[in-house]
Amino acid sequence: MTSSKPDKAGDFDHLRTRSGLDVFVLPTRKWKTKLVRLHVRAPQSERNAARALVPNLLRRGTRRLPNMVEVSRALEGLYGTIWSSSAYKLGDEQILAFRLETVEEKFLPGHPPLFGPALKLARELLYEPLLDGAAFPSATFEQERLNHRRDIEAQYNDKLSWAFQRLLDEMFRGEPYGRPVLGTVAETDALTAASATDAHREITTRLPMRAFAVGDFEPGEVVRFLEELVPSGASAAPAPSGARSHRAPATPRTVIEKEPVSQSKLVSGRMVDLANLTEREFDALRVYAGVLGGGFHSRLFQTVREKHSLAYFASSSLDRLRGVLYTSCGIDAAVREKVMALVEGEIASLRSAPVRADELEQTKNLIISGSRSMLDSPGGMVETLEANLATGRMRSLEQVCSAVAQVTAADVMAVAQRVLPPDVVYCLEGEARPEGA
Amino acid sequence: MQLAPMKNAIGETLLRGELPHGLTLLMNPRPGFSRAFGMLATHYGSLDSRVPAGGGALEAVPDGIAHFLEHKLFEDQAGDVSLRFSQRGASCNAGTEFGKTSYHFSCASLLEENLETLIRFVYDPWFTKESVAKEQGIIEQEIRMYDDDPDWVVFFNLLESLYSRHPVRINIAGTVQSIRQITPELLYRCHKSFYHPRNMVLVVAGGFDAAGAAEVAERTMAALPFEAGAAWQRPRCEEPAAILRKRHEQPFSVARPQVALGFKDLDLPTDPKAWLRRDLASRLLLDVLFSSSSRHHARLYEAGLIDDSFDASYSGEHDFGFTILGGESDDPDALVAALFETLARARAQGVAAADFELARNRFLGRYVRAFNSAESLASALVSGHFRGIGLDDIVETAMALEPADLAGRLTDHLREEQSAVSILTPKDDDAAGDGEGDDAGDDD
Missing domain, CATH: 3.30.830.10 (Metalloenzyme, LuxS/M16 peptidase-like)
Known part of the structure; x- marks a missing residue:
């Protein structure tokens, strides 16, 4: 049942379909498009590869449109309606995001109907795949499995992402959090058309799903069309519990791997103690990470790049869901130890002394301004809400902005004590050049 | 003001x-x-x-x-x-x-x-x-x-x-x-x-x-002092029609070979509207040939010659233009041969009106979508300003295009003699693991 006055979830209206699907709607005329996203959530596991493969199989054909050409022509005929998918990691979960975006009909010559037909097409693509008997056709499956394997192998081409995945392998071996979100080559090789079909059933009937809609909508109308889009009885499973694995920090380790690269990538990861974190501390952690490595003004950028000219980039990032602080620098192999000492020096200094008033203000302003920029992007609004749902801290963007503005230097120094020593320092190392050469 | x-x-x-x-x-x-x-x-x-x-x-x-x-x-x-x-x-x-x-x-x-x-x-x-x-x-x-x-x-x-x-x-x-x-x-x-x-x-x-x-x-x-000045008239470079080298290969730190097949455009109109028409015709042609709605694309994809890494793009400024087709491929030479075969087949078949309409619809949808972001609109305004092209010129020119414009690009621009190939091959000692790497490099 839909209530006449929807609950709020941050900036969105929160409604539910008859079958229990959570629907989050942001009615607005700010943009020229209508966006609908369906997010399926699964605990990260050895089934990552199977689930990540499914969207690629779905676009290969439906019962009515039996091949990729027919599917793509149907989408293009709707003025380039976008149907896309991605798999990404949020804490210990793998999120499969399906995205449907149509252009507002009133901006096109002759105002052709787009949204209704696009929705029907999305339903077909998700729930009525072309099957051969009870499984995906074997030729299609084999091809997409091979392509998926290649996608995984191609991650090696982006050396910074590669260095981060190697850091995660080392730091979280055997834990769901450390798993590559697309799965591994070995997991992909072990898939069959039957196991992929089972993953499709898991996605469409057993795993929890959320729906998001941003555009010129009436919230009630969104519930109606989602009841059309998502068959009743599908995806009403309860969300997995919010409990996450915790681990004691290991003895710090340095892992160096030689690769024929011109620029070495030096990354590190360390745990942050999130136990009994208040909302104020949660915001202070964000400010802490911003002061350390969130922009041109940050300690890492100013010290490693601007003062010592030792890197092109130097930054840090924080996973506030899992409690991990990462640093990364692009350097010459000859200066690895020097750079790591500078990074540790800045982290120690944030623990032992309050941040300066100017860097505190700049960081807070940047975070506030960055949060407000989400207000100008349909996808940014959805991702912000999703992160809030994951942390269970549900606030509107304006509430977040005023809370961040309250953070003090003392708050930042207090949360700095929660940052533990490095777990793993990883370097993807190329040939060292003599300094200054 | x-x-x-x-x-x-x-x-x-x-x-x-x-x-x-x-x-x-x-x-x-x-x-x-x-x-x-x-x-x-x-x-x-x-x-x-x-x-x-x-x-x-x-x-x-x-x-x-x-x-x-x-x-x-x-x-x-x-x-x-x-x-x-x-x-x-x-x-x-x-x-x-x-x-x-x-x-x-x-x-x-x-x-x-x-x-x-x-x-x-x-x-x-x-x-x-x-x-x-x-x-x-x-x-x-x-x-x-x-x-x-x-x-x-x-x-x-x-x-x-x-x-x-x-x-x-x-x-x-x-x-x-x-x-x-x-x-x-x-x-x-x-x-x-x-x-x-x-x-x-x-x-x-x-x-x-x-x-x-x-x-x-x-x-x-x-409040700022400036001497008198003028807009910089960028000279046109007299680039010879001939290709400098047909093929270049380099060992590189990649998991699979990468290949790029390029075509040098020799038709470079000086009038901005004519330039725009040629630019849009080139982009729409690549959509007709290589977007996932194309039967040519399907044939290459189903033969395993291309995958999602494949991309087809046209870029240019006032005195140069080029098309690039490519992506990752286990067999770059087979891919290049298949691409030339596809172009020959497309030339023989011509550009169907239905395919052209689909590509143009998609283009118009993309055009509207670009207005969603203030940043992307600002960038488009800057590029248009320097090229002497207004936002409305883009829609008008797209609406004035005909299948023959695209077919013309197929015969005049995407020609073997105007092409070159660039390939990166994995270095022998590279072994991209599966994300479950070993401890061989541990320092302590």
């Missing part, structure tokens, strides 16, 4: 005016947007490898100097300019491309202060021996980062093969060797030659007050 509305099919508010010293101002106020975006761009980029030397002569400057100059403008006598933006919660950045260099900021408040800072720093060059030496270290790291990027390397290897003279073959950041020849004097000279307001455009888009922004821009510009 008079602000005149600019016509556009979407009905967006677009305003145009001229600021003191001849700087063009374009504005797109978007009620309801939280942030505003400012961009000051000059019609100067890596293509401008020579600087006016008096008497109409041109003198060569080190490769990568436009990009180096872009970096160095962020430092003035008072220090690091980007900190002035971040103190106000604004973020700023800049980018150097073939034909333009742009400086931009994005902010949720204090638009007028940020706009003033943007204008002031871009027109306030300050270079010393020490600051240039420091930047050489930073840019050297940036160049090395690009050296590890297979997409970048396969792309520039291809351009170096297609072109023998045209400066599009020069890497935008230059080389570690070339940037060491850059001096404060050369930087001042390039700034003076290419950063005259008449050669530039200021764009403001997003949530802001147009009258207030125009007033600040006008006041700030009026």
Whole structure:
């Protein structure tokens, strides 16, 4: 049942379909498009590869449109309606995001109907795949499995992402959090058309799903069309519990791997103690990470790049869901130890002394301004809400902005004590050049 | 200052005016947007490898100097300019491309202060021996980062093969060797030659007050001293029709071979509308041939010759244009042969009206979608300004196109004799693991 006055979830209206699907709607005329996203959530596991493969199989054909050409022509005929998918990691979960975006009909010559037909097409693509008997056709499956394997192998081409995945392998071996979100080559090789079909059933009937809609909508109308889009009885499973694995920090380790690269990538990861974190501390952690490595003004950028000219980039990032602080620098192999000492020096200094008033203000302003920029992007609004749902801290963007503005230097120094020593320092190392050469 | 509305099919508010010293101002106020975006761009980029030397002569400057100059403008006598933006919660950045260099900021408040800072720093060059030496270290790291990027390397290897003279073959950041020849004097000279307001455009888009922004821009510009100047007339480079080298292969740190098949465009109209028509025809043709709705694409995909890494694109400026087809492939030569076979087949079949309509519909959808973001609209306004093309020209030209325009590009542009191939092959000692790597490299 839909209530006449929807609950709020941050900036969105929160409604539910008859079958229990959570629907989050942001009615607005700010943009020229209508966006609908369906997010399926699964605990990260050895089934990552199977689930990540499914969207690629779905676009290969439906019962009515039996091949990729027919599917793509149907989408293009709707003025380039976008149907896309991605798999990404949020804490210990793998999120499969399906995205449907149509252009507002009133901006096109002759105002052709787009949204209704696009929705029907999305339903077909998700729930009525072309099957051969009870499984995906074997030729299609084999091809997409091979392509998926290649996608995984191609991650090696982006050396910074590669260095981060190697850091995660080392730091979280055997834990769901450390798993590559697309799965591994070995997991992909072990898939069959039957196991992929089972993953499709898991996605469409057993795993929890959320729906998001941003555009010129009436919230009630969104519930109606989602009841059309998502068959009743599908995806009403309860969300997995919010409990996450915790681990004691290991003895710090340095892992160096030689690769024929011109620029070495030096990354590190360390745990942050999130136990009994208040909302104020949660915001202070964000400010802490911003002061350390969130922009041109940050300690890492100013010290490693601007003062010592030792890197092109130097930054840090924080996973506030899992409690991990990462640093990364692009350097010459000859200066690895020097750079790591500078990074540790800045982290120690944030623990032992309050941040300066100017860097505190700049960081807070940047975070506030960055949060407000989400207000100008349909996808940014959805991702912000999703992160809030994951942390269970549900606030509107304006509430977040005023809370961040309250953070003090003392708050930042207090949360700095929660940052533990490095777990793993990883370097993807190329040939060292003599300094200054 | 008079602000005149600019016509556009979407009905967006677009305003145009001229600021003191001849700087063009374009504005797109978007009620309801939280942030505003400012961009000051000059019609100067890596293509401008020579600087006016008096008497109409041109003198060569080190490769990568436009990009180096872009970096160095962020430092003035008072220090690091980007900190002035971040103190106000604004973020700023800049980018150097073939034909333009742009400086931009994005902010949720204090638009007028940020706009003033943007204008002031871009027109306030300050270079010393020490600051240039420091930047050489930073840019050297940036160049090395690009050296590890297979997409970048396969792309520039291809351009170096297609072109023998045209400066599009020069890497935008230059080389570690070339940037060491850059001096404060050369930087001042390039700034003076290419950063005259008449050669530039200021764009403001997003949530802001147009009258207030125009007033600040006008006041700030009026207070700056400039000698008389003119828009830089970029010379046309007389590039020979012949391809410099047909094939280039380089061992590289990649998991699978990467291949790029390029075609050098020889039809380069000087009239902006004719240029646009040829540009759109080229892009739509690639959609007809290689988007996932194409039967040609399906045949290559189902044969395992291409996958999602495959891309087909057309790029160009006033005196060059090229198409690139490519991606990852286990057998680059088989892929190249299949692409030529596909082009021959498409030439024989012609461009079907239904395929053309689909590609054009998709293009129109994309055009509307581009208005979603103030940033992407601002970039489109800058590019259009330097090319002499308005936003409405794009829709009008797309609506005037016919299947024959696309077919013409197939026969005149995508020809074997105008092509070259660039390939990266995995180094023998590379072994991309499966993400479950071993401990062989552990240090302690």
